[in-house]
Amino acid sequence: MTRPYRVVDARRTREVFAALREALSEGGAAVVPRNVGADGALPSGAGGGGGAWPSAMERAPQNVALVIETSGSTGVPKRVALSADALLASAAASAGVMGGQGQWLLALPAHYVAGAQVLVRSLAAGTEPVVYGDGHFDPLRFAGVAGELADDLRYTSLVPVQLARLVDAAEGGAREVGAALRRFDGILVGGQALDRGLRERAEALGARLLATYGSSETAGGCVYDGVPIGPTVVREVDGLLEISGPTLAEGYLGDPERTAAAFHEEDGVRWYRTGDLGEVRDGRVIVRGRSDNVIISGGEKVLLDTVERLVRSWDGLGDAVVVAAEDPRWGQVPVVVTTGSAELAGLRSLVAEQLGRAAAPARIVTVGELPHLSSGKPDRIAAARLARGDADERPGA
Known part of the structure; x- marks a missing residue:
């Protein structure tokens, strides 16, 4: 039908x-x-x-x-x-x-x-x-x-x-x-x-x-303030979050391969693989960030979403977006794109202390206005373009 x-x-x-x-x-x-x-x-x-x-x-x-x-x-x-x-x-x-x-x-x-x-x-x-x-x-x-x-x-x-x-x-x-x-x-x-x-x-x-x-695949928000709502169940599998419940999408129209990759059944329960890093601790869902928003900088894994959350706690950087930029020495480095301004050395010190030296932003790019999608989310592809340029060696390394 x-x-x-x-x-x-x-x-x-x-x-x-x-x-x-x-x-x-x-x-x-x-x-x-x-x-x-x-x-x-x-x-x-x-x-x-x-x-x-x-x-x-x-x-x-x-x-x-x-x-x-x-x-x-x-x-x-x-x-x-x-x-x-x-x-x-x-x-x-x-x-x-x-x-x-x-x-x-x-x-x-x-x-x-x-x-x-x-x-x-x-x-x-x-x-x-x-x-x-x-x-x-x-x-x-x-x-x-x-x-x-x-x-x-x-x-x-x-x-x-x-x-x-x-x-x-x-x-x-x-x-x-x-x-x-x-x-x-x-x-x-x-x-x-x-x-x-x-x-x-x-x-x-x-x-x-x-x-x-x-996400769209869960008919919108299914976890409020870290707690799954209604019959929604969230679990962690190999560091990634999976979701089950009555709000799951049927799949992706015209794309059976992608549907099979994102949705699977286990013991009669249908699960959605979110692609998000996270864990469930004492019934609360903790989201670390997208598994595809990770870079390797100097051989170390850096979660850009985690860096962004910390950078936004710095006064004047509440709208900051952290993106990846190519670097001839380190491979890739985090770069902050923002309408605000901050002293780079102090910001690097904060991030390095809490997340490690590889996570410390290489530079801050100040723009007049941050690019956004029509949904209101930051346009990270456009922000990455703004961050491009000849990457300096990591300061203080």
């Missing part, structure tokens, strides 16, 4: 919302929210003819309600197929942790799983989402939109860079932004690790945060 696809411009949020309602409750076409060009035209082949996927001849498995298209860390496109059961199981688990169903403010693109799940949670709750809309994320505009929420329970989902802008504005004297942060009964923060300092600043303003961990 199959069903047709329906490609929808992700910027037309109300259309995505309506299409998801049909897909979840009425057996409508599987929804493919897509980030389209500035002219608003869908690519040729979107729903009929042409060379872009899906074509009019392609159909989705009957149980698939949503397809999230993502390039992944390698840049190779993935089409993550999520069933109605997985999406609704995720919404139910989230509501169980957050204190009940409520009204949501959508401030993320609908073609990313975190944005799409805001719409799914709204459908599950029977509430109408309030939509921030397109354009640069502006704290004052966010505060105004937050004021439109009318339900007893109010929620939103953000990425750290959005939260940082809200906190900066509130601390800078924008009282309405601080009031907006306090207006929410829960703010999910995901997409990347939430810096401890940023969290403390936000909570000092009265924000109620939940740091989430998950």
Whole structure:
């Protein structure tokens, strides 16, 4: 049994919302929210003819309600197929942790799983989402939109860079932004690790945060503040995290080899190999970083995600991105790309003391603005381009 696809411009949020309602409750076409060009035209082949996927001849498995298209860390496109059961199981688990169903403010693109799940949670709750809309994320505009929420329970989902802008504005004297942060009964923060300092600043303003961990393959966040939600189970296998539970995707459409590599069954239980380094300690999930975001510098393994978390604790480097750069002596070295500034020797000393000399950044590249993806996550490929150049020998080595 199959069903047709329906490609929808992700910027037309109300259309995505309506299409998801049909897909979840009425057996409508599987929804493919897509980030389209500035002219608003869908690519040729979107729903009929042409060379872009899906074509009019392609159909989705009957149980698939949503397809999230993502390039992944390698840049190779993935089409993550999520069933109605997985999406609704995720919404139910989230509501169980957050204190009940409520009204949501959508401030993320609908073609990313975190944005799409805001719409799914709204459908599950029977509430109408309030939509921030397109354009640069502006704290004052966010505060105004937050004021439109009318339900007893109010929620939103953000990425750290959005939260940082809200906190900066509130601390800078924008009282309405601080009031907006306090207006929410829960703010999910995901997409990347939430810096401890940023969290403390936000909570000092009265924000109620939940740091989430998950991916498109798990229908969004399935671990809140280190604890798996609902029936989700997380385990560590050979240093890598694996996840099981009802929110897992069906796999990758048209890519059986990648599906087999990422999903496997053991003793009747289906598991997803996340590719993330981590462990489970006393029931809490500790994520170290991506297994593919590791370099070998002078023969030593360096986890760039771990270096980045430590670098961001340095005053003025809260937005820093740590990327790899080629080095003629060491092979590869960590480089900090940031809009801030810091004294390199002191930063190197801090990192070397806690993580070892190989992890100490070789240099700091200061830019006017950090590159970001439309999801709000840092564009690490673009940041790596900014960091390129003739690498000096590691200072102080």
